[in-house]
Amino acid sequence: MKNLEIAAIFYEMADILELQNVKWKPEAYRKAARQIETLSTPIEEVYEKGGIKALTEIPGVGEKLAKKIEEYIKTGKIKEHERLKGEIPKGLNELINLPGLGPKKALKLYKELSIDSIEKLEKAAREGKIAKIEGFGEKSEENILKTIELAKKKEERLLLGVALPIAEEIVNELKKAKGVRRIEIAGSLRRRKETVGDIDILAEIEGERSDIMDRFVSLHNVKEVIAKGPKKSMILIGEGEYQIQVDLRIIERESFGAALQYFTGNKDHNIELRKIAIQKGWKLNEYGIFDKQGRMVAGENEEEVYKKLGMEWMPPELRENQGEIKAAIENKLPNLVELSDIKGDLHMHTDWSDGINSIEEMINAAINMGYEYICISDHSKSQRIANGMDEERMLKQIEIIKEMKRKYKGKITVLQGCEVDIKPDGSLDFEDEILKKLDIVSVSVHSRFKSSKEEMTKRIARALENKYVKILNHPTGRLINEREPYEVDLEYLMQICRDRKIAMEINSSPSRLDLNDIYARKAKEMGVKLVIDTDSHSVDHLRYIQYGVWVARRGWCEKEDILNTQSIEKLKKSLNLKI
DNA sequence: GCCGTTTTCGGCCCGACTGTTTTCAGTCG
Ligand SMILES: Nc1nc2c(ncn2[C@H]2C[C@H](O)[C@@H](COP(=O)(O)OP(=O)(O)OP(=O)(O)O)O2)c(=O)[nH]1
Ligand SMILES: [Mg+2]
Ligand SMILES: [Mg+2]
Ligand SMILES: [Zn+2]
Numbered sequence: 001m002k003n004l005e006i007a008a009i010f011y012e013m014a015d016i017l018e019l020q021n022v023k024w025k026p027e028a029y030r031k032a033a034r035q036i037e038t039l040s041t042p043i044e045e046v047y048e049k050g051g052i053k054a055l056t057e058i059p060g061v062g063e064k065l066a067k068k069i070e071e072y073i074k075t076g077k078i079k080e081h082e083r084l085k086g087e088i089p090k091g092l093n094e095l096i097n098l099p100g101l102g103p104k105k106a107l108k109l110y111k112e113l114s115i116d117s118i119e120k121l122e123k124a125a126r127e128g129k130i131a132k133i134e135g136f137g138e139k140s141e142e143n144i145l146k147t148i149e150l151a152k153k154k155e156e157r158l159l160l161g162v163a164l165p166i167a168e169e170i171v172n173e174l175k176k177a178k179g180v181r182r183i184e185i186a187g188s189l190r191r192r193k194e195t196v197g198d199i200d201i202l203a204e205i206e207g208e209r210s211d212i213m214d215r216f217v218s219l220h221n222v223k224e225v226i227a228k229g230p231k232k233s234m235i236l237i238g239e240g241e242y243q244i245q246v247d248l249r250i251i252e253r254e255s256f257g258a259a260l261q262y263f264t265g266n267k268d269h270n271i272e273l274r275k276i277a278i279q280k281g282w283k284l285n286e287y288g289i290f291d292k293q294g295r296m297v298a299g300e301n302e303e304e305v306y307k308k309l310g311m312e313w314m315p316p317e318l319r320e321n322q323g324e325i326k327a328a329i330e331n332k333l334p335n336l337v338e339l340s341d342i343k344g345d346l347h348m349h350t351d352w353s354d355g356i357n358s359i360e361e362m363i364n365a366a367i368n369m370g371y372e373y374i375c376i377s378d379h380s381k382s383q384r385i386a387n388g389m390d391e392e393r394m395l396k397q398i399e400i401i402k403e404m405k406r407k408y409k410g411k412i413t414v415l416q417g418c419e420v421d422i423k424p425d426g427s428l429d430f431e432d433e434i435l436k437k438l439d440i441v442s443v444s445v446h447s448r449f450k451s452s453k454e455e456m457t458k459r460i461a462r463a464l465e466n467k468y469v470k471i472l473n474h475p476t477g478r479l480i481n482e483r484e485p486y487e488v489d490l491e492y493l494m495q496i497c498r499d500r501k502i503a504m505e506i507n508s509s510p511s512r513l514d515l516n517d518i519y520a521r522k523a524k525e526m527g528v529k530l531v532i533d534t535d536s537h538s539v540d541h542l543r544y545i546q547y548g549v550w551v552a553r554r555g556w557c558e559k560e561d562i563l564n565t566q567s568i569e570k571l572k573k574s575l576n577l578k579i
Numbered sequence: 580g581c582c583g584t585t586t587t588c589g590g591c592c593c594g595a596c597t598g599t600t601t602t603c604a605g606t607c608g
Contacts, residue, residue, distance in 0.1 A: 025580050027591080136599085227597070229597090231595060247608070
């Protein structure tokens with residue numbers, strides 16, 4: 001899949017063009033790159049199937065950029081890119097990636113002091129050379145040194161599951177400030193994106209002087225105050241890999257809706273809305289919609305802002321500039337699946353393999369979740385490190401769960417499952433003799449992630465041929481920030497799943513979220529049915545189902561697309577279960 | 580470089596904070 005490679009090249013070209021003070025092109029390159037990054041199809045396939053014309057159907061990609069994409073697919077590089085790289089000192093890119101340093105300052109540093117790397121920058125700053133340059137000063141020099149220190153610590157986006165509790169804690173602290181009427185998490189966190197670059201918080205403040213900004217910058221564990229103003233402040237908070245930037249924006253009641261809209265984003269969604277406002281002869285910013293005379297048209301709540309712009313309000317999960325604005329205008333927004341729609345969880349482990357709780361503890365926890373059914377799905381024998389079950393133990397568990405089914409009858413339906421390994425040759429870890437005794441067979445790849453795309457596709461496709469298979473678990477195998485997805489022809493697998501009525505999993509484990517939002521949407525479009533499962537390894541994990549629901553929502557999924565929103569009777573039909 | 584029920588040319592979102600500045604450019608959200 002060349003999507004990310006091409007996006008990276010376009011980003012780099014944008015940076016170089018910006019250094020050369022070229023107007024508009026940089027944003028055009030970046031906008032195209034952002035769209036290419038979020039494509040659900042390998043861009044080389046888009047090209048093979050539809051040529052240049054298909055490429056230009058990607059928003060932000062026109063004739064010129066399409067030609068460049070074609071060139072990259074055919075030759076592995078883009079001449080224009082190579083040419084641009086040659087025109088600019090190599091290390092300047094890493095300079096503009098430092099927060100606070102942009103193209104103008106970086107270029108100045110290069111021209112005055114021949115600085116083209118972070119090492120040289122640090123040296124010059126220590127020697128006091130920076131402060132002497134026109135346009136820089138003591139403060140700039142200090143800030144550069146600070147920024148370099150902070151950048152040395154590794155910088156990764158935080159998992160939603162990690163950032164959300166941190167954000168909630170901060171919100172609770174800020175609630176204690178004077179004059180706070182309302183406080184909301186915004187940004188990518190409110191859109192429930194799988195990872196977040198920072199935590200964005202919006203507070204509605206009543207009255208003139210609130211102490212919220214003072215409280216904010218002196219929160220426990222604040223490592224750096226990046227900016228502090230009357231309307232917006234930014235801090236770095238937390239330790240090591242959990243260190244994260246927090247942006248706080250405050251606003252008055254009459255503008256709260258517009259501000260929430262602005263601060264929720266995403267950026268491209270905002271820009272599209274602002275263009276619509278312009279078309280209507282208005283101006284949209286974080287204070288509201290205003291007409292030519294500066295009179296406020298809307299602002300107090302989000303619904304009103306969207307309504308005046310000619311569309312329905314939409315859930316934050318959809319606001320990614322992926323067609324939601326058009327859908328909202330045409331009244332075609334999906335009716336997104338909700339947490340309360342979920343009737344059961346079909347993937348969880350117990351102390352029979354690598355879970356920490358007993359079968360019965362999991363059952364009781366599921367009853368507490370209000371579920372109608374669950375499926376116990378411990379590992380099969382190949383998963384030695386996970387204490388996978390061999391045939392003998394599998395048969396034993398079947399006996400135990402039979403008892404449980406009886407014991408909990410009327411309270412919850414307990415299904416007998418197993419997370420069966422797909423072996424490297426595509427065969428399953430158990431013979432049909434065992435599989436046919438299970439209520440639900442789900443299958444997973446847990447080994448040889450580095451196979452070629454062809455091998456992996458063949459391997460999984462073969463597994464899906466087994467007539468007992470009902471669910472394909474975590475179909476891309478990624479671990480966010482840790483392991484890339486394996487190479488596989490997902491579209492092909494989706495066709496098989498659709499035709500054979502096999503469900504694909506949205507694994508809710510916060511570090512998996514697999515399928516992800518983009519593929520969930522593609523699955524829906526292809527008519528593949530999905531299940532949202534937690535893959536719990538303890539009773540505490542069952543609540544992560546919320547994260548999977550968020551992925552589904554970001555993938556435009558409705559209740560009908562998710563099989564475990566169905567009653568057990570309907571589920572049996574949908575998956576053709578023999579129970 | 581992209582894009583179009585007001586345009587195939589001429590626009591391209593709009594505002595906060597900082598630092599070094601005598602009135603604003605640069606960077607970021
Ligand atoms: N209109 C407009 N809004 C912006 C711009 N940049 C950011 N925003 C808005 C939309 C963003 O969702 C919101 C918060 O900015 P962030 O940089 O934190 O982005 P976001 O939270 O979406 O993603 P992140 O996970 O933090 O990288 O501010 C911009 O250039 N123009
Ligand atoms: Mg953010
Ligand atoms: Mg932010
Ligand atoms: Zn599992």
